[in-house]
Amino acid sequence: MTTALNASNHFADRLCRAIVSKGNPVLVGLDPRTESLPPGLLQGEGLEQTAKAYASFCRGVIDVVAPLVAAVKPQAAFFEQLGPAGCTALAEVIRYASGKGLLVVIDGKRNDIGTTAAAYAEAYLGPGESSPWGGDALTVSPYLGDDSLTPFTDVARKRGAGIFVLVKTSNPGGKVFQDLMVDEQPLYRHVAALVEEMSKASAGEFGYGVAGAVAGATYPQQLGEIRQAMSHSLLLIPGYGAQGGTAKDCAPAFDDRGLGAIVNNSRGIIFAHQKNEYKEKFGGSRWQEAVDAATRDMIDQLAAETSAGRLRRS
Numbered sequence: 001m002t003t004a005l006n007a008s009n010h011f012a013d014r015l016c017r018a019i020v021s022k023g024n025p026v027l028v029g030l031d032p033r034t035e036s037l038p039p040g041l042l043q044g045e046g047l048e049q050t051a052k053a054y055a056s057f058c059r060g061v062i063d064v065v066a067p068l069v070a071a072v073k074p075q076a077a078f079f080e081q082l083g084p085a086g087c088t089a090l091a092e093v094i095r096y097a098s099g100k101g102l103l104v105v106i107d108g109k110r111n112d113i114g115t116t117a118a119a120y121a122e123a124y125l126g127p128g129e130s131s132p133w134g135g136d137a138l139t140v141s142p143y144l145g146d147d148s149l150t151p152f153t154d155v156a157r158k159r160g161a162g163i164f165v166l167v168k169t170s171n172p173g174g175k176v177f178q179d180l181m182v183d184e185q186p187l188y189r190h191v192a193a194l195v196e197e198m199s200k201a202s203a204g205e206f207g208y209g210v211a212g213a214v215a216g217a218t219y220p221q222q223l224g225e226i227r228q229a230m231s232h233s234l235l236l237i238p239g240y241g242a243q244g245g246t247a248k249d250c251a252p253a254f255d256d257r258g259l260g261a262i263v264n265n266s267r268g269i270i271f272a273h274q275k276n277e278y279k280e281k282f283g284g285s286r287w288q289e290a291v292d293a294a295t296r297d298m299i300d301q302l303a304a305e306t307s308a309g310r311l312r313r314s
Contacts, residue, residue, distance in 0.1 A: 011137060011162035012208035012234055015103055016259050018070035023311045024299040025258070027105065027236065028065045029266025030058045030074040030093060036271045038287040051085035054078070058093040061270050064291045066100040068299065071136070073236075073264055076108040094134050098127060105236065105262075106135040109166065111148050118151040125152065126159035137162040139214060139236070142191050149211070153198050156210040162234070163211055165195045168226060170216025170239030188222070192229050199232040206259060208234045215253065217245025217263070224252030227260065235261040240298075241268030247298075247305035258308040269294045 019025050032054040034042065042053040062072060074097075079090035097104050104127075110120040124138045125131055140152055140163045152163045168178055168188045178188040192213060199209030212234035215226045219239075227235065235253045239245035240263050253261035272278045272294035273287035282290040303309035 009160035010204040011156065011160055011210050012212075013204040013206055014136070014160070015070060015162070015234065015262070016206040016208065018103055019259060019262070020311060022068060022070050024069065024302060025254070025262050025308050025311070026069045026295060026298055026302065027262040027264040028061065028069055028072045028269050028295065029107070029264050030061060030072055030270065031266040032057050032078050032270075036267075036274060038273060039284045047082045048085045051079070051082045051089040054082070054086070055089040055092045057270075058089075059096050060288055061291055062093075062097050062100055062102065064288050065269070065295055066097075066102055068292075068295050069102070071103040071105055071262060072097050073105040073107050073266075075266070076106060091133065098134055098136075103127075103136040104134070105137040105139070105164065106133060107139045109139045109141050111141040111144055111152075113144055113148050114151075117144075117148045118155070121152045121155035125155045125161040125163070127161065130159045131161075135161065137164060137212075139164045139166065141166050142194070146194055149194070149198065153202065153211055157202055161210070164214050164234070164236040165191065165211060167191050167195060167213040167230075168215045168219055168222050170218045170243050170245065174216075189225070189229065192226055192233075196230040196233050199230065199234075203232045208232055208260065212236055214238065216243075217249045218243055220245075220249040220252060223249070227253050227255075237261055237263045241265045247301040250302065251306040254307045256307060256310075258306070258310040263298075263302060265294075265298055269298065 041057050074093055079086035094104050106124055124133045124135045127136045142165050156162055180187045195211050195213050198211035202209035209232050214236045215223050216239035217237050237250055250263050272290035273282055273284050278290040
């Protein structure tokens with residue numbers, strides 16, 4: 001039985017509306033790294049100073065991209081490596097992004113069994129004050145099975161949040177397990193089928209449910225297979241840019257409306273001031289202008305090579 005959530009509180013509907021409003025499916029990854037920060041942001045040594053610099057840098061990125069894109073994706077690991085100060089910075093970044101009207105996908109790749117999975121879900125899932133971390137969505141590992149995913153989808157449905165389950169990741173080593181043949185299909189197709197069942201059961205106005213899938217641009221053929229097999233599931237696409245994925249590689253992930261997927265770009269946008277095509281024009285002192293230029297260029301590339309170009313005419 002299909003149960004649609006209230007449209008105003010349905011994650012997939014909120015994300016699709018935001019994508020339509022902004023006219024593009026770009027997702028900006030917030031992956032701060034000390035060695036790549038623009039000059040002048042890091043004031044002093046130590047974990048606390050680094051955490052402050054990360055928060056300041058991410059706020060600066062958010063200020064630029066908030067008018068342009070629907071969502072951002074802070075990578076929890078880069079904050080957690082700084083200990084408590086980093087976790088405080090992550091919380092500040094999430095709240096700041098939400099305050100700017102962006103949806104926030106927390107990239108934590110969490111999961112466990114039973115009450116532990118429920119604790120992760122309660123901690124991360126729910127925008128604003130509905131959860132401690134205030135995430136609109138969370139990346140989740142499927143390795144522990146269906147009963148480990150149910151606590152996440154239950155909380156997501158109650159709080160108007162979503163999850164993105166790792167199905168076919170962008171890294172080369174993902175094939176070691178994900179491509180194993182099980183009952184004449186690769187393992188990732190079995191995961192895709194489970195997530196699609198969850199998505200179909202919670203489909204909203206736009207036809208997508210609260211459970212989406214992570215599927216890399218670095219495997220465009222498999223990306224197309226996943227889209228065909230997961231017609232009710234939003235796709236979060238990593239691997240664009242620095243890992244070699246292109247706009248054309250992302251094309252199979254979209255539906256005819258230009259919806260159904262968000263394409264992540266982290267280093268290629270937030271550290272654009274270091275890339276050759278922007279370095280000479282902007283340099284470190286004008287790093288936010290480089291972020292703006294890189295974001296707009298990605299929007300144009302996706303519009304030219306995928307059905308997301310139709311969003312500009314909607």
